[in-house]
Amino acid sequence: NKSIVYTHHSALKYLFDKKDAKARLLRWILLLQEFDFKLIDTRGAENYAADHLSRLENPYENVFDPKEINETFPLESLNKVVHQDPSTPWFADLAN
Template sequence: MYAFDKFRSYLIGTKVIVYTDHSVIKYLIAKRDANPRLMRWILLLQEFDLEIKDRKGLENQVTDHLSRLKHDNQGKNLTLINQSFPNEQVLYVGQKNLSWFADYVNYIVSKLLHLNLNFHQRKKFLHDVRLYVSD
């Protein structure tokens, strides 16, 4: 339920297939009389083009294993997470570095090449831009 609420804007209008070993969710949608919390969940799920497929725990081994893991060190030897990143400049992306993306998008949309490129640069640009498509 958390994932549907969190990614709602991305999931609306697309076909969503949920593989789960919790088959009760499939029957939750068909349930008519429910308490208010379940009704909120039902209303949330009805917004999506949703298909729920049941997968047994034996077929879904990774998820099954992760859900059963026990953390032995709860509350012991906890360290604080360092919130600072000393090399922030490494992750800085300037406007100059983004221009290639804008050039590709402009070419894909308009099919016009407005750049002042020599023959080899133009050939490389046209070779690279063919790898991208517009949705």
């Protein structure tokens, strides 16, 4: 099931068209190759959804709601990350 991504982000198209990429770019290319999608470049006014969303008023734009930082971090959660517990789902497991 291939997804279609409409974007005006020409850097993404450049990334896939580049033949001799550096190691840092190759990591991104390899990561993105896990997903089945097609990029379609839509310029400015042709991208109606993004154009419309960019013009919507954001009622929370100047509202800052400070939250307390939780200083406690459960050790079992930290161990799952540090020891790479196979039962811990990662983004790729959730997305696929």
